[in-house]
Amino acid sequence: MDMKNRLAFRMLPVLLVVAMLAGGTPSGSQDRDTHARVPEPFIGAWRLVSLEVADADGKIHRGDSTGMFVFTREGRLAVQVMDRTPPAVAHSGPEQYAQGGYEATFGRFEVDERAQTFTYYVEGALVRTLVGKALRRVYEFKGNQLIVKSANPAERWRAVWEHY
16 A cells, blocks of 8 residues: 555544544435434523423422433433432322432424424433323524423423423
């Protein structure tokens, strides 16, 4: 192998790393299609400002919670929420998201800007019954905050997130 070919061969791993850090991948086209569907305001890490949930009687409680929500350009997301003081009564609704006062899930998402919703396809979760589900969420941006609630009227919760 001549000097020019050896140099090119040695530079290939470096070029692949640079391409991945810049948002590209060797295959490319699938990720580029996803990038076009993820609105810029979602991208990044969000900290939990407040979480409101309804109890079995329908009364709204503001939890003492902390959490992080992360959205990527590639259409991936992860969320973790911890109740600092787990509630004595679990929230009402058809879906259980937390176990022992902790929620952790990850997966992919797609946004419908016209309907102001995103659908979250759960790939992994602390509560394993969530894996494989498509969870539709209603969203609203207000300044640097993202307000999220379930699109399912039987689930009465609301989370307010703020960009880090």
